[in-house]
Amino acid sequence: MDTPEGIEITGPIHDRYEEILSPRALELIGLLHRELGPRRAELLARRGERFRVLAEGGTLDFLEETRAIREDDSWRVAEPAPGLVDRRVEMTGPTDRKMTINALNSGAKVWLADQEDANTPLWENVVNGPLNLLDSLTGNLDFTSPEGKEYRLKSNDVDDLPAIVVRPRGWHLPEKHILVDGEQPGGGLVDFALYLTACGQKQIDRGRGPYFYLAKMESHLEARLWNDAFNLAQDFLGIPRGTIRATVLIETYPAAFEMEEILYELRDHSAGLNAGRWDYMFSVIKSFRSRGRDFLLPDRNSVTMTVPFMRAYTELLVRTCHKRGAHAIGGMAAFIPSKDPEVNDNAFKKLADDKSREAGDGFDGSWVAHPGMVEACREEFTKVLGDRPNQLDKLREDVHVTAADLLDVRSTPGEITEAGLRSNISVGIQYLESWLRGSGAVGINNLMEDAATAEISRSQVWQWLHNDVELAGGQLVTRELVEQMVEEEMAKIRERVGEDAFASGRWGDARATFTQTALADDYVDFLTLPAYERMP
Ligand SMILES: CC(=O)SCCNC(=O)CCNC(=O)[C@H](O)C(C)(C)COP(=O)(O)OP(=O)(O)OC[C@H]1O[C@@H](n2cnc3c(N)ncnc32)[C@H](O)[C@@H]1OP(=O)(O)O
Ligand SMILES: O=CC(=O)O
Numbered sequence: 001m002d003t004p005e006g007i008e009i010t011g012p013i014h015d016r017y018e019e020i021l022s023p024r025a026l027e028l029i030g031l032l033h034r035e036l037g038p039r040r041a042e043l044l045a046r047r048g049e050r051f052r053v054l055a056e057g058g059t060l061d062f063l064e065e066t067r068a069i070r071e072d073d074s075w076r077v078a079e080p081a082p083g084l085v086d087r088r089v090e091m092t093g094p095t096d097r098k099m100t101i102n103a104l105n106s107g108a109k110v111w112l113a114d115q116e117d118a119n120t121p122l123w124e125n126v127v128n129g130p131l132n133l134l135d136s137l138t139g140n141l142d143f144t145s146p147e148g149k150e151y152r153l154k155s156n157d158v159d160d161l162p163a164i165v166v167r168p169r170g171w172h173l174p175e176k177h178i179l180v181d182g183e184q185p186g187g188g189l190v191d192f193a194l195y196l197t198a199c200g201q202k203q204i205d206r207g208r209g210p211y212f213y214l215a216k217m218e219s220h221l222e223a224r225l226w227n228d229a230f231n232l233a234q235d236f237l238g239i240p241r242g243t244i245r246a247t248v249l250i251e252t253y254p255a256a257f258e259m260e261e262i263l264y265e266l267r268d269h270s271a272g273l274n275a276g277r278w279d280y281m282f283s284v285i286k287s288f289r290s291r292g293r294d295f296l297l298p299d300r301n302s303v304t305m306t307v308p309f310m311r312a313y314t315e316l317l318v319r320t321c322h323k324r325g326a327h328a329i330g331g332m333a334a335f336i337p338s339k340d341p342e343v344n345d346n347a348f349k350k351l352a353d354d355k356s357r358e359a360g361d362g363f364d365g366s367w368v369a370h371p372g373m374v375e376a377c378r379e380e381f382t383k384v385l386g387d388r389p390n391q392l393d394k395l396r397e398d399v400h401v402t403a404a405d406l407l408d409v410r411s412t413p414g415e416i417t418e419a420g421l422r423s424n425i426s427v428g429i430q431y432l433e434s435w436l437r438g439s440g441a442v443g444i445n446n447l448m449e450d451a452a453t454a455e456i457s458r459s460q461v462w463q464w465l466h467n468d469v470e471l472a473g474g475q476l477v478t479r480e481l482v483e484q485m486v487e488e489e490m491a492k493i494r495e496r497v498g499e500d501a502f503a504s505g506r507w508g509d510a511r512a513t514f515t516q517t518a519l520a521d522d523y524v525d526f527l528t529l530p531a532y533e534r535m536p
């Protein structure tokens, strides 16, 4: 393939790849990396600095230097864009061909087409994702499964389909199959540019637009970097500024203290904020991982959305958004339908409780992980919204959340148990094995697991081990204990999956990545970084 000056593709070129890896897309990647790459590197380094301050006894607080932005009542974000006015139910999921069709047929108002938590950035996924999205816009999306089941879109009418919102990778992940002047650009910029160049104008022609979810940001300066990427890209493609819209996931601890500033930075491109609960929990553990008792979380399944620090965060998010005319979107209840009627009933009941609480709190819509749950989410929001498309007018002026409320991890009830430790080990390894094979979302023990939930699992093990935690019952969490449990959980998995599947899977690499990221004294920032190195 001919590539623009200074751009090299090191991944294989399969059928139709040139439609996505077009000269325009590659030029845009070159432009974005050359203009913004150094700032991306600086901002990633700042994350490390902030963690060092916290490790030495520092804390998180609302920023003094941006007080004027918070106290200025005059600014609001852009009016909601077409297709993003009523967002009462949003489906999320990977962009492989079958799931793209299933998601677009799900009846949701929005589909988050995920190149992030639910995706492995395997080269084929990086290119086929936008290719499937392109086919969905040109009436060419069909699929026949190996069993012969045929899939196609139930309608090509834009009003019958969810608005597509693409989630590019977070700032931390590089893309190694495209080099710009010999350097790896940010994976997020690559995902953004490939989708925008292939599908942006087509979305505009359909009366919608190029919409994005922005993940794992840690500061308003990182939001400014995205805003600059949007302006550069819109100017390069001749699209009016403000056409792109972005909903930011508030899913890191530092970002919870900069919600208003993040909206401000992106205000002309903003489509609101989302409460990304799973990464948030991961970030809480990560931020104060070596600070002992005050920041220890109990077993993963005890940390519900109603514990004080999680509640403070979602309440503040709704208030912040509605003050600025921005949508507040709820998070993912990890329940998925089950064939076991009792487990299934429980999953739907928990989902209804979760969505009902969010709707009552003022969220304008929320996420589900599975098409079978779209109706249940819609029902709970419709009970509150009725015919109104959103509840932006619910200002929640009754909410007064302080930094201390956001930091109150200590009053989270629950125990740290042997079952919790074993579950973290087993789920973490099973998820990594799936990720390494190219599937970034997987159902394990009737729950949706993705990169964010796996990060919680391995980070809890790290935190319990490095803070001399005793399990309920008195047993100290030691390296020897965790290694013994890894051995035992691996044996159980091997027995369950059978010798052949075990031998053909990536179990050795999954175990090695898990132990590296859960046990090594030097905490690895993201488990997907060493996992990415193990991929072709
Ligand atoms: C923390 C966060 O970031 S949350 C957001 C990121 N995470 C996600 O988006 C996870 C999305 N969910 C999924 O990927 C899936 O639901 C899984 C992997 C958890 C379970 O999928 P499966 O094991 O296939 O579930 P199941 O067998 O019940 O699926 C039934 C059908 O629904 C489809 N389906 C299930 N989930 C989805 C989805 N999210 N999008 C599209 N189709 C889906 C399946 O493809 C299957 O289709 P088929 O009957 O035509 O073969
Ligand atoms: O991306 C969502 C999350 O909960 O993490």
Ligand SMILES: [Mg+2]
Binding pocket: 117, 215, 216, 249, 251, 276, 278, 279, 452
């Ligand atoms: Mg996330």
